[in-house]
Amino acid sequence: MAEKEKVTQNGDATAASVPQTTAGETEELPKTIVRRLVKDKLSHLSTESEISVFREALQAFSESGRIFIHYLTSTANDICKESNRQIINAEDVMKALEEIDFLEFVEPLRASLEEFRQRNAGKRSGSSKAKEADRKGKRKEPPAAEAEDEQDEAKSDEGEDGSDD
Amino acid sequence: MRQAGIYSAILPGGVSGKAGPHSFPLARIKKIMKKSGDDVKMISGEAPIVLSKACELFVEEITRKAWMMTMQGKRRILHKEDVASAVIATDIYDFLVNMVSDDHSANSEHEGLSTTPAAIMDLER
Numbered sequence: 001m002a003e004k005e006k007v008t009q010n011g012d013a014t015a016a017s018v019p020q021t022t023a024g025e026t027e028e029l030p031k032t033i034v035r036r037l038v039k040d041k042l043s044h045l046s047t048e049s050e051i052s053v054f055r056e057a058l059q060a061f062s063e064s065g066r067i068f069i070h071y072l073t074s075t076a077n078d079i080c081k082e083s084n085r086q087i088i089n090a091e092d093v094m095k096a097l098e099e100i101d102f103l104e105f106v107e108p109l110r111a112s113l114e115e116f117r118q119r120n121a122g123k124r125s126g127s128s129k130a131k132e133a134d135r136k137g138k139r140k141e142p143p144a145a146e147a148e149d150e151q152d153e154a155k156s157d158e159g160e161d162g163s164d165d
Numbered sequence: 166m167r168q169a170g171i172y173s174a175i176l177p178g179g180v181s182g183k184a185g186p187h188s189f190p191l192a193r194i195k196k197i198m199k200k201s202g203d204d205v206k207m208i209s210g211e212a213p214i215v216l217s218k219a220c221e222l223f224v225e226e227i228t229r230k231a232w233m234m235t236m237q238g239k240r241r242i243l244h245k246e247d248v249a250s251a252v253i254a255t256d257i258y259d260f261l262v263n264m265v266s267d268d269h270s271a272n273s274e275h276e277g278l279s280t281t282p283a284a285i286m287d288l289e290r
Binding site (some may be wrong): 026027029030033034037038041042045046049050051052053054056057059060061063064065066067068069070071072073074076077081086087088089090092093094097100101102105108109112113116117 | 188198224228235261
């Protein structure tokens, strides 16, 4: 399937004016992943004719996703606080989804979460000793993408569920 | 042998930190989550997983709705205005209204934008 992404000169100029990610600035969703999600979805929707996507539209999708995360997270945060807890957990997020009327996401997300938990349980029972040793030793994360908030990381490790211990 | 870190150890995707072919990297999701509010401090290990997947589903769904706008305009190129139209026509996307009003250019009304009641009802489904 040819990756046909129509970008005109105008599209480029407008895209350039959109703020790019800089250190400490707005974190955005990775462009390649957003693009792949959008293109795959469009190819499912439109099997006969190929739909092209202007780069600005991809930026809009990416921005929408980012704002969605903010919205969902802050709703989940409210739910969490209302229960007098400090750590936002998966259930808070699920309840938040219902609260913001994204009901159709709940089932697939539950299934996804269950699958993740089962995989995680399988791996943990196999390597829990090794991981314990790792935690007691130095914490080494790859420099690029992984967690950087050491303090919060430590706290969420001792959090309620799903954490690495 | 290098022991995997907190995310990579628990994900089938391995050290890339992804849970599947289209999944967002969890560290990025977590960063975005933390910017959701001053009092968002602690997040469990599972919450970014759910958020990441929710975000995937959301991007797919808004793509679908924007595409419907493109189709209604009998076009083959999905414009930013189609995304804006989808937002305007869908109640639960109200949280995106500010994004749309910032980007939304005045000429969108002439871009094959369909806000007929039928079109809106379709999107509400």
